[in-house]
Amino acid sequence: MNENVAALVPETALVAAAVCGLLAGSWLPRRRQWAIAVLAAAACVTGLVATALTMATGREQAVFSHTFVIDTATDAGRLTVLSALLLIVAMSSDAVRGHKRETEFHVLLLLTGAGTLVMVGANDLLTLFAGYLLASLPGYVLAAFAKDAAGTEAALKYYLFGALLGTTMLAGIALLYGAGGATLYGQLRIGLPTAGYGLVAVGLVAVLAGLLFKIGAVPAHFWVPDVTQGATAPVAAYVTTLPKIGGLIAGYRLLHQALPLSEVNWPLLLAVLAAVSMTWGNLAAFFQTSAKRLLAYSTISQVGYLLMALAVATRSDLAQRSLLFYLAAYALTNLGAFAVVTALPDARSLEDYRGLARHRPGLAAVLLVCLLGLVGTPPTGVFLGKLEVFSAAVDGGHTWLAALAVANTVASLFYYLRWLAPVFRPPGDTPDRHALAGALTAGTAYTAGAASLLLGLVGGAVLPLMTGPLLR
Amino acid sequence: MLTVVTFLPLLACAVLALLPRTVGDRACVLVWIGTAAADLALVVALWAGFDPYGGMQYEQRVRWMPSAGVSYHVGVDGLSLPLVAMVCVLFLAVAVYSLRETRRVRAAAGLFLFLQTVSVGLFVALDLILFFVFFDLSIVGMYFVIAGWGHGERARAAALKFFLYTFTGSLALLLGFIGLYLAADPHTFDLVELTRSNPLAGQGLYAGLVLLAVGVGLAVKTPTVPLHTWLPPAHTDAPAAGSAILAGVLLKMGTYGFVRIAMPLLPGSWRQYALVFVVVGVVSVVYGALVALAQTDFKRMIAYTSVNHMGYVVLAVGAAGTLVGSDAQARSLAVTGAVVQMVSHGLLTGALFLLTGVLYDRGSTYAIGSYSGLAAHTPRFAAATGVAAFASLGLPGFSGFIAEFQIFTGSLASQATATAIALLGILLTAALFLRALRAIFLGPPRLPAGIPTTGIVDLRPSEAAATVPLLGLALIIGVVPRFLLDVVEPAGRAVTELVAR
Numbered sequence: 001m002n003e004n005v006a007a008l009v010p011e012t013a014l015v016a017a018a019v020c021g022l023l024a025g026s027w028l029p030r031r032r033q034w035a036i037a038v039l040a041a042a043a044c045v046t047g048l049v050a051t052a053l054t055m056a057t058g059r060e061q062a063v064f065s066h067t068f069v070i071d072t073a074t075d076a077g078r079l080t081v082l083s084a085l086l087l088i089v090a091m092s093s094d095a096v097r098g099h100k101r102e103t104e105f106h107v108l109l110l111l112t113g114a115g116t117l118v119m120v121g122a123n124d125l126l127t128l129f130a131g132y133l134l135a136s137l138p139g140y141v142l143a144a145f146a147k148d149a150a151g152t153e154a155a156l157k158y159y160l161f162g163a164l165l166g167t168t169m170l171a172g173i174a175l176l177y178g179a180g181g182a183t184l185y186g187q188l189r190i191g192l193p194t195a196g197y198g199l200v201a202v203g204l205v206a207v208l209a210g211l212l213f214k215i216g217a218v219p220a221h222f223w224v225p226d227v228t229q230g231a232t233a234p235v236a237a238y239v240t241t242l243p244k245i246g247g248l249i250a251g252y253r254l255l256h257q258a259l260p261l262s263e264v265n266w267p268l269l270l271a272v273l274a275a276v277s278m279t280w281g282n283l284a285a286f287f288q289t290s291a292k293r294l295l296a297y298s299t300i301s302q303v304g305y306l307l308m309a310l311a312v313a314t315r316s317d318l319a320q321r322s323l324l325f326y327l328a329a330y331a332l333t334n335l336g337a338f339a340v341v342t343a344l345p346d347a348r349s350l351e352d353y354r355g356l357a358r359h360r361p362g363l364a365a366v367l368l369v370c371l372l373g374l375v376g377t378p379p380t381g382v383f384l385g386k387l388e389v390f391s392a393a394v395d396g397g398h399t400w401l402a403a404l405a406v407a408n409t410v411a412s413l414f415y416y417l418r419w420l421a422p423v424f425r426p427p428g429d430t431p432d433r434h435a436l437a438g439a440l441t442a443g444t445a446y447t448a449g450a451a452s453l454l455l456g457l458v459g460g461a462v463l464p465l466m467t468g469p470l471l472r
Numbered sequence: 473m474l475t476v477v478t479f480l481p482l483l484a485c486a487v488l489a490l491l492p493r494t495v496g497d498r499a500c501v502l503v504w505i506g507t508a509a510a511d512l513a514l515v516v517a518l519w520a521g522f523d524p525y526g527g528m529q530y531e532q533r534v535r536w537m538p539s540a541g542v543s544y545h546v547g548v549d550g551l552s553l554p555l556v557a558m559v560c561v562l563f564l565a566v567a568v569y570s571l572r573e574t575r576r577v578r579a580a581a582g583l584f585l586f587l588q589t590v591s592v593g594l595f596v597a598l599d600l601i602l603f604f605v606f607f608d609l610s611i612v613g614m615y616f617v618i619a620g621w622g623h624g625e626r627a628r629a630a631a632l633k634f635f636l637y638t639f640t641g642s643l644a645l646l647l648g649f650i651g652l653y654l655a656a657d658p659h660t661f662d663l664v665e666l667t668r669s670n671p672l673a674g675q676g677l678y679a680g681l682v683l684l685a686v687g688v689g690l691a692v693k694t695p696t697v698p699l700h701t702w703l704p705p706a707h708t709d710a711p712a713a714g715s716a717i718l719a720g721v722l723l724k725m726g727t728y729g730f731v732r733i734a735m736p737l738l739p740g741s742w743r744q745y746a747l748v749f750v751v752v753g754v755v756s757v758v759y760g761a762l763v764a765l766a767q768t769d770f771k772r773m774i775a776y777t778s779v780n781h782m783g784y785v786v787l788a789v790g791a792a793g794t795l796v797g798s799d800a801q802a803r804s805l806a807v808t809g810a811v812v813q814m815v816s817h818g819l820l821t822g823a824l825f826l827l828t829g830v831l832y833d834r835g836s837t838y839a840i841g842s843y844s845g846l847a848a849h850t851p852r853f854a855a856a857t858g859v860a861a862f863a864s865l866g867l868p869g870f871s872g873f874i875a876e877f878q879i880f881t882g883s884l885a886s887q888a889t890a891t892a893i894a895l896l897g898i899l900l901t902a903a904l905f906l907r908a909l910r911a912i913f914l915g916p917p918r919l920p921a922g923i924p925t926t927g928i929v930d931l932r933p934s935e936a937a938a939t940v941p942l943l944g945l946a947l948i949i950g951v952v953p954r955f956l957l958d959v960v961e962p963a964g965r966a967v968t969e970l971v972a973r
Contacts, residue, residue: 321539377612378605387601388540391650402650406643413639417615417632424620460537467539 002063007054007070010047010078011117014085017043018110025103033102037093040106044086044113051078055465062471066184067124072468076324077120077249084241084331085113087448091339092234094438105145108138112242119214119246123257123472125173125183125207128250132169132210135246136162139239143231154223154230158239161223165213172206175199176258185257186472193261201264207254208269214247216240217303218277225284228296233345236292237338240299241331248306252323256313257470270311271401278304278408285415289349291341294415295334298374301412302330305405308389312396319396322388324466329373329381329455336370336448343441346433350419355427359434363442364423366449371416373452376409381455388463474530474546477514477556478593481507481563485585488578497577501570504581508564508588515560522553524959527966528598528664541653541660545598550963551731551811552595554956555724558818559595561945562720563588566713569826569938572833573713575621583620584713587613591721595728600649600661603733607645607693610722611638617714618706630705637702638693645689645729651682652737667736667970674740683741686734687749694726694782696756707775708838712829715771719778720822724814727785731807735789736970742793743971749790750883754890756783761900770908771828771838774821777864777904780897781817784879785810787894791883793971798886800968806882808964809875812956816871816946820864823942827857830935831912834928835920840908845917850930854913856939861905863946866898871949 005012021036028035054060055075062069088109096102115135122128140162144155177183179199180191192200212220216239228236255266281301288294309323340363347353357364373380386409393402436442455462484507488500522529531547548556566584573580590613594606611634619631653661655671655678672679692699707715730749735742760779767773788810792803830853832838847854863870876898883891919928931939949956 372612378601378608383605384537384540387646387650390647391653394647394650395654402647406647409643410636410640413636414632417635421619421628421632424616460535460539460542463537463539 002061004061004063007059007061007063008068009050010082011114013043013046013050014110014114014117018107018114021103021110022107025107028103030098030100030102034093034097036103036106037089040089040110041086043110044082044089047078047082048086051075051082060471062123066186066472067127068118068121069123069471070121071471072466073249073253073320073324073470074121076328076466077245078117080328080331081113081116081120081242081245084245084335085109087335087339087444088234088238088241091237091335091342091441091444094441095232095234095342095345097438101145105142108142109238112138112142112238116242116246119250122250123185123253125176128254129170129173131246131250132166132214135214135243136166139243142235142238143227145235146232150230151232154227158223158227161213161220165209165220168206169210172203172209175203175206179203185254188258189261192259193263197263200262204259204264204266205269208251211247211251212273214243215251215303215306216244216300217273217307218280218300221277221280221300224300225293225296228299229290229292233292233338233342236296237335237342240296240338241334244299244303244306245327245331248310248323248327252310252313252320253470255310256320257472260314267311267313267315270307271398274304274307274311275401275404276304277301277307278405282408282411282415285412288415289351291348291350291353291419294350294419295337295341298412298415299334301408302334302374304408305386305389306330308393308398308401308405311401312392312398315396316392318388318392320470321463321466322385322392325459325463326382326385326389328462329385329452332448332452332455333370333373333380333382336366336445336452337374339441339445339448340367340370343437343445344434345437346435351422351430352433353419354422354425354430355432356423356434358427359432360436363445366445367423368420369449369453371420375413375416379453379456381452381459384456384459473514473518474532474548474596477511477518478546478589478596480511480514481585481592482589485582485589488582488585497574500578500581501567501573504570504585505564505567507585508560508567511588511592512560512564515557518548519553519557519959522548522959524550524962531598541658541662542601543599543662544602545662545664546596546602547598548596550959550961551728551967553959554811554815555595555728556592558815559588559591559721561942562716562818562822563591565822565826565938565942566716568934569716569829570713571934572932580621583613583617584717587617587717594725598663600652600663600666600733603663604642604646604649607725608639608642610725611635611642614714614718614722617717618710621711621714622709626705627709630709634702634706637699641689641692641699643689644685644692648682648685648689651678651685655682663733663737670737670739670973672738672740679738679741680745683734683738683745686729686738690726690729690734691752692726693729694723694786695779696752696783696786697759697779700756700760700779703779704772704775707825708769708772712826712832715825715828716822719775719825720818723778723782724818727782727789727810727814730786730789731810731967735793735967739971739973743795746790746793749786749793750887750890753783753785753787753790754894756780756786757894757897758900761897761904765900765904765907768840769838770831770840770912771825773840773904773908774824774828777901778817778821780901781813781821783897784876784894785813787887787890788813788879788883791887791890792968794886795972796886800965800972802882802885803971804882804961804965804968805878807967808957808960809878809882811960811964812871812949812953813875813879815956816875816949819942819946820860820870820872823860823939824857824864826935826939827853827860830931835923837920839920840911842920843912843918844915845913847913848917849928852931852936856931856936856943858909858913859943860939861909863943863950865902865905869947869950871946871953874950874953
């Protein structure tokens, strides 16, 4: 039995940094608590280096009785999660500097990051649920971090949804265990096809309910706009990025590894969910006037595009790499947009961004790259991701879904342009709301924007890293 | 070499962005003119070394995203080289015209340089994704030109409409490209390889759907009736320089797509549905001319004549796909005519839109009814506009005549009825241009209210330097067209053979 703890360096690094940070933070004076942010960043970098080493030396393996696997999807997911976490730590540092709970903020981020990593590599229903809890619980606390009315309400909504759908997921796991006689994906793959159709279908839907909550897809999306708007900007960046990476890779692995032979028509279910998600998110985003709320709905529609890859998980060879690449591109682009929002704490409504191109040309450029990127304008990373996802959908026989996604992409252009138009208009008579939160936040925005553009240009080098078999 | 031609303007754009703010507007425009002139000189050098019978030349292929079947592949042949040259000429003209621009000059120069890279890149691209990248970026660039330098609040609405419409088209195009990519074995987006392997031969409905997606995408950009409704507001509210590029260069991206992508890559379905394109072409010709005739706004009228002129091109490419009743020579004549029409329309409409900008600069309105007897005050302006209008309506001696003559001769054999109806378009265009010229330039002198008679200035040197060379080139092509036809004809024949296989 393989019990190689060294294979879990990224997860361990995050948890160890969380524990050390919590202890150290209790003794550090408030003005020196920035050290915990550095510790968090160091943990992310350690994880990134370890993942790069794993990829370079080809040490793919299944550990701990196959409950956790380190394969192409885990590697790509780890890289994305850790890079995203690093960006979030960087963009939040100005906002929480000197805050009386600065240490707690970073510790919670590290813990939720560790939970996300567990979800990414989980090859067993119970491991998946453990990851789900570890990723979710710190998230609820983060949502209420500011202790204001909006944040508290958001956290309560987030928590209630999470608790309800988490319990549903646990019930689904029990049903699948009853049907397949195991919780390991590899054994479910053999066990589920012979089990009762209804049992498997209900169990799967219940498990998916938990994952849909994590990724914020319709119909489990109601918390997304409220949490995104109610929480502070860096937390909003986190809740719209990290859980999606964990939930989508976990969902892909579950469908691809445990249910490829099942009679349950999950491809259709996922296709419908994708279609509803992208359409609903877009329609709701149309006339939003708050920048954060607009981004919240935009992330719901983005999840719709990402779910397309899950719908064709077993039907197209392109599905895996399209999902992994799109996730990486989406994470960078979405974080870039949120970094701009974080960097301009006074600008709340779209109209507040008027004249930004004159006052802060750099941030305006980042916003241009990221918003057009989210539309899918070449040559940004999301364009390549969309290209791959659309190709996968057509290849998997869901041409109608690709056509609907195209229609939605056009529709989404409308609301992204509603935001970009004031940015490039000359400043009006209203007071200037473009005070900068801090240099580090702005720097994060530049980094994320540049990375999102670069990912599209060097996609050729990145795509092969995302192609490879999943381990059982 | 082609890479240098393509990215030189982008480099200049980056330099402009990094220059300190103390550098004046005038210097920015001079950098812009210098870059555009250098780019044109490079293209002339390319043309000098070009062998008309050599097929694809100056090719360059670099692995970009091998696992996704995408490469950076550029090259020129007889179809693209004249268009690249036209693009560079037009951008130089716009740069010279913009010497008098006063609003946010540095940003304007940067944006137009970016657009030049995008336009040249599109015409030299030999990879579908590379083509698509430039296709989409041209929309983004033009959106900012219209929204940023157009006429007020309406311009932003027009820019949004333009963006939404053409973006829809571009995504339809992308779906079609994905269809082609998945059909090829091994999967690839490479134009040359796809042309060679003809992956959709005999695939019936699937090939038809791919052609539908590609056709709709290109038809929006061209634009043809009934997908043209974004064009009039975009032109009316765009600045003159933006209109010249929009009509002269961006519209050609659609028609160029037909001869570069739709015809060689989907020959079977192209032949099958050629009649659809012929009908759409003829409807665009007649409808565009009729609606133009009804306009009271000079710029809007010219915008509609673009629909009419692009209709000839679509008619020609449709006729080139009709094998029954035509021989290879007639079909290749039609394709050659289509390419020459693209070049000719680029030069002439570019000049016309720049001249319209002069009109707006003097009178602050495009309304034909507000002007009368302008020739008395501004003889040079009247002469230039008159020449441009006559050339545009297809007067012998100018490039438009050569193009339209070839199109009609090439199409007559297989599509006699359609060609006969399309001839009506020429008549209508002549009528509308003469009517507009008479109203604006002849009769008792009258200017829009609030403009003093003494305050109106004739064509300034920079304005003349921007427009007259364009008309001169159209004249040269009209009188001694061999230098152009020698390049286009072999490529036209090659396309005809690809369609007939």
